[in-house]
Amino acid sequence: MSDELCAALASATNGQIVSRRAEIAFDRNLRLNLLLTLRVGEYSAEVAVETVRNAYPRDVQAAIWRLNEYQISSRERMTAIPLVAAESLSPGARDMLRKRGIGYFERNGNLYLNHGSWLVNIEKPQPEVAKRGVTSLFSEAREMVVHALLVNRHKWLTGGELAEISHTSQYTCSVVLQELERREWSESSGSGRTLRRRLSKPRALLDDWAEHWKKRRNERTRWYCFVDQPKRMLSRLTDEIDKAGLSFPWAFTGTSAANIYAPLLTSTDTTEIVVPHRSGKDLAMALGLKPAEKGANVTLIERDGTSLQFRDLHPNYPSSYFVSPFILYLDLLDGRGRNKELAESVLTRLDL
Template identity: 40%
Template sequence: MRAAEQVLVQEFLAAFQAATDSELIGQHEEVPFDERQRLDALLRVRFPNQVDAVDLAVEAVDATYPRDAHRLAEFLTCFNDQRRQDAAPAVPVVAARHLTSAAKDVLRGAGINYFESSSGTLLFRYRTWLIDIERPSKQSLDRKIGSLFNGAREQVVHALLMHWHRTGEQGWVAGNELATTAETSTFTVSKTLQELEKHDWVEATGSGPSQRRRLKNAGGLLDAWSDEWTRRARSEPRTRLYTYAGGRGGIVDRIIQKMEGRTGWAISGAAAANARVPHLTVVDRVLVIVPPGLAKPWAEEMELEQADKGSNITFVERSGASLLFLDEHPERPASRFTSPFIQYLDLLDGVGRNKELAREYRERVLKLGEPDHD
């Protein structure tokens, strides 16, 4: 066992004894089992006012993501399965430097106790004992998730979700193919997919140039993207405007007409969702993505009025992933509507009935169940 793992075991033991007032009566390291595998530490402890000792099977790791948590749960279960028949099952424990919140959920669901040394978080369940100390990590791995939904990495996420939407659960895809649709480099695709695998959203088959991946948890990935999207949306530059919109097509046709000859724009949110699913809602306002820095110049050129109240047009300045996979409505020549995933994300803005519409859109168009959280 390496020095770093020894330190983690000792940090767990100190936290555990402080919480239980238990006594350490035996410790073994690098415990062999299953001919090829070794457990980091087997600790024998005695709880206060109890005669019988209890074994703790401790596996020490550094950073733990959901994929690692599944592996650790299987490993510790295998250890108990391989113990001699006259030995009581050891209480399984993962001692980690960092744990993502999703990894904690996996371990908790599998009945595995855990300790996070960076925060002092401790979950321990055994018979009548329940210790549940949850403290915020100073350097949470969850904060790194946000980086997956920025810049070129966000384009990879978008392309992967679109590939899944078009091909289904068996839609394996090669890195170079994904790089083409995501309009980014194969290096960025490779690094992004490696991170997605850690979170157990993606699985891989093959190796080297023949390696292919598929999305195994589209709902989980979309939920994580939604969290980052709504957080980021609060600081996006938005310009609220008004123009008269008569005629059958209303404000949507009016803005398409105004945008004639321009590039780098698209209609999103409720107006775009209603174009994909007619009669989803009544559309009396439109969200329009425009290039960064061009909202006010374009508004002046189009003779749109500033309107902090009573606006029917909102310009939001964006580039990148939002403008991938645009659709032209067959009955509206020169129209540019965002992809179904961007439409869904923009429905999460809380305007009017948009959140209610988002749930319906998620089920009817994206074919996904309810999000894990609201």
């Protein structure tokens, strides 16, 4: 990575790296990973570099401490420019370094340097390869833990309690909680058997989930249901489902469900229903729906996992199940019609 860093510094400043030294011992027990001398015109500056891999705020703390120790180890070193070089940095880690006045470089070409009259701020899209080593929070089981944490965002929970609420294993909960701790999106209290954790940045977690949710592909089928009064569609569909006595769970989502949870539109004329995988045709038959690629007013979405987790009843629709507000918000991010406005309305209601 040192070659890429040197090339990036030279290019961004129209200068050149005139010396490069690795593993500089400056204390009996302390070493600096890399020391560069950057020359721009007649001006030369030392760049003190600490390297890390894929880093979150807690991972860069030690690097910041070593850079500070290097600077204060002698009067001459106080003028050295501190910089952290990494495979990739989380947004929180980049923000922390900026606030501490420390530059950073990422392998994808991101470079930030604010020193004297120099201000370099190069930002590039983060490639997928740079995300290796970072734990994904959104596999099927982990999503269930994420969902449970968002629903119970104000509660302190043990790992066992979280596993019971999310219907997952304690191991899966532990993986998710460790990753959230790395990202500094959770807080903890106690230790050992009394250790409890609480989500401290639910909006950050929801935003990250939304980015992954928008990339997924759902199995959707479109149908037509005749109703003489569109505003009674949900009630009619619910009545038919009750009569059918179906054995699998289901829940309303999308525009019509959002307009009930967070009223915004004067009326809606389409309905979306989430059902388990391979249950769409059974529900369509029970409701007497007709296939309709054009003019459809009912969409059946087949999904397993967390989509039907924490579904709920609405007081004005006592027999109708609705997806949780978090799944509802995620489903509204499809950009259709006025769903963007409805998503903001749901988000306001969630009060994150």
